[in-house]
Amino acid sequence: MSWTVNYCRAAEKQQQKLPERIRVLLDTLVYEIMKSGPVRGNWQNYGKLSGGLHHCHLKRGKPTYVAVWREEAGEIKIVEITYVGTHEKAPY
Numbered sequence: 001m002s003w004t005v006n007y008c009r010a011a012e013k014q015q016q017k018l019p020e021r022i023r024v025l026l027d028t029l030v031y032e033i034m035k036s037g038p039v040r041g042n043w044q045n046y047g048k049l050s051g052g053l054h055h056c057h058l059k060r061g062k063p064t065y066v067a068v069w070r071e072e073a074g075e076i077k078i079v080e081i082t083y084v085g086t087h088e089k090a091p092y
Contacts, residue, residue, distance in 0.1 A: 003037055003077045005030050005069075014084045022065045025058045026084060029067060038071040038079045053082075055090070066090045 007015060015026060032040060038054050040046045045057035052072070058065040064087035072078040083091055 003034050003079050005034050005079045005081065007081045011081045011084050015081075018065065018084065022058055025065075026067055029056060029058070030081070033069070033079050037077075038069060057087070063087065 015023065018026065029040065029043065032042075039048065040054070040056060043056050045060060046054070047056070048054050049068075051070075053068060053070055055066055055068045058067055065085065066083065066087050067081060068083040068090060069079050069081045072080070083089075
């Protein structure tokens with residue numbers, strides 16, 4: 001069963017500003033979410049947050065890049081990427 005992944009407007013703009021190798025990691029993460037769902041325990045720096053939020057550190061170090069996404073409950077399986085960028089401005 002597949003999931004639909006959408007970017008909110010701000011995350012879409014943030015994604016375009018990412019370095020190329022971080023964008024490749026994000027694309028891989030989005031592909032895995034689409035195929036297997038929002039819980040990504042196979043990613044080393046994944047964590048589940050409260051309120052249906054999930055996050056994953058795409059790259060650790062300086063700077064650290066983070067992706068944050070929200071899982072929508074219900075019959076339609078939707079995941080919305082709400083933030084992509086450096087760790088300092090992450091909304092968690």
